[in-house]
Amino acid sequence: MELLDNLALGFSTALLVQNVLYCFVGVLLGTAVGVLPGIGPTATVAMLLPITFSFEPVTALIMLAGIYYGAQYGGSTTAILINLPGESSAAVTALDGHEMARQGRAGPALAAAAIGSFVAGTVATVALAAAAPPLASVALKFGPADYFSLVLFGLIVSIALARGTALKALAMIALGVLLGTVGQDIYTGTPRFVFEQRELYGGIDFVSVAVGLFGVAEILRNLENEQTRTVIVSKVTNLWPTREDRRRIVAPILRGTGLGAALGVLPGGGHVLASFTSYAVEKRISKRPQEFGRGAIEGVAGPESANNAAAQTSFIPLLTLGLPAHPVMALMIGAFIVHGITPGPNVINDEPALFWGLIASMWIGNVLLLLLNLPLIGLWVRMLRIPYQVLFPMIILFAAIGTYSLNFNAYDVYAIAFFGILGYVLIKCGCEPAPLLLGFVLGPLLEENLRRALIISRGDPSVFVTRPISAALLALALAALVVAVLPTIRRRRAVVFAEEE
Amino acid sequence: MERRRSFPDVLAGGIFVLIGGAFVVGALGYELGTPTRMGPGAFPLLVGAAVVALGLAIAGKGLIAGEVISFGPIPWRAVAVIVLAVLFFGFTIRRLGFVPTTAVTALLTTLASARVRLLTAVAVAAGLTVASTLIFVVGLQLRIPLWGPWLGL
Structure with a gap:
């Protein structure tokens, strides 16, 4: 059983005292920041990312994964208790979760979310361990032309799932790719678009882009309509679900896990799709559909499981192909690169301890999450009472310090202000920021493989359609583009997202 | 639509x-x-x-x-103050050192809210300066001098 050997290696790495400790710290910090109203997992990971850079690669990535799970669970807590989901996938949880909280059943809602996340995390970790090695060996056969088409495919699919019009999402991706070309050219070393500033030779740091787009822009939006937020956080009592509750959540958790594990692999927001699909499925097959939206515990357990399973399996394209499935994974790529590791099919062979250690730590992270969240819920509730006037200066200050500490480069800090304003204006115009970040991270990969493929083929562009893998991927990309632009599908997307408002 | x-x-x-x-x-x-x-x-x-x-x-x-999207109001004060604060941080962190830069940045950012009172702003800024010094310099051993060359120290 190779799988068991691999998992044994993983657990022997992940169970090292310092790794467990930092996984724990990561989960704790992730939950603490993620629970703050209006801050989703992407912003949380972007803000806490710099802290992890001082550790060894394995420890840093394990801690980062811990932060990600913590942030997600924190977001669900906020959604349930005060109906302020930090990101779109938690919006589904808020529908029934907050309703349950208003009926004084916040405890069972939080417990259902935690238990569902744990089960989903366990199953999806095994799925990840089983699916990653074969996929990685396929990916090793990829040539530069195939890689170019794969990246293009990933970018195009991400617009199919983004909100807003396809045209704008496409423009955001292209803009991201374009901004990714700033800095020294990889082949000739020519500095591009640097305005003679030596500090820009290394390119724009992706942390600045992420913090600006997701942190500063979000704060500016929140400051548009300032009102004293009266947060009524009810006391959480009776954490443990009743026997009836327990019976009702088993099937939704299992269905949500399956859905999430499958959809999480999709690039560009599979986790959002997973929670919405799970909610729709539970509502359809329930014997009491009228209870949905009025505090049905199935409506919390299913989507939460789907969300968490998807969070886990979204590591599959990252670890095997080097492709981020959503913005948090784009941040993970950045973290890999900072530690001198190129994410992709080689990681599994070159760094087996890191690869399997990361996978094992996902499960440990889920255990810690369960152990941490249920007893500490009182503390998280208190975090919700921090006034915004303290919160947002703290976010901006920590973001500036964190970004500066990466390279001690003042331009990285200036970039935060630039991307904050750019992101704010574009978001106000109905453009979503996530595709820009994906384009920014994947752009250099796109350029490198395009140029390499053309060097190998001696300038013949037909190489992209004559290699079977590349041709198939381009055909899929084209199909995805057509689907995204077709009006009927657009209408259906509008229906899916209408429930979110 | x-x-x-x-x-x-x-x-x-x-x-x-x-x-x-x-x-x-x-x-x-x-x-x-x-x-x-x-x-x-x-x-x-x-x-x-x-x-x-x-x-x-x-x-x-x-x-x-x-x-059809409503563009909504623009919080000009917040935009100006936050941009200024971030640029100030980048420009002076090497020159003034960690403590003064953090304190001024925190105070400026706090003033981005139209509803804040000056006393609250000062208190928040002071608290954040102490907290970030403890977290980043003491806790995470960030290599930034506490007081910079501009202060002649």
């Missing part, structure tokens, strides 16, 4: 055309190379042209049948 002339669409399209165009002009200044050996300017030129084209399409569509 109602569709008519849309200011946000035209603005977004304009931004894309502007940035894409700037990159196209810049890219023309670098070597373009041949298809076999693409120079440093070729890829930005292609992508820049794509951004311009998409921007024109968005703006054009916005003039005829745009997406």
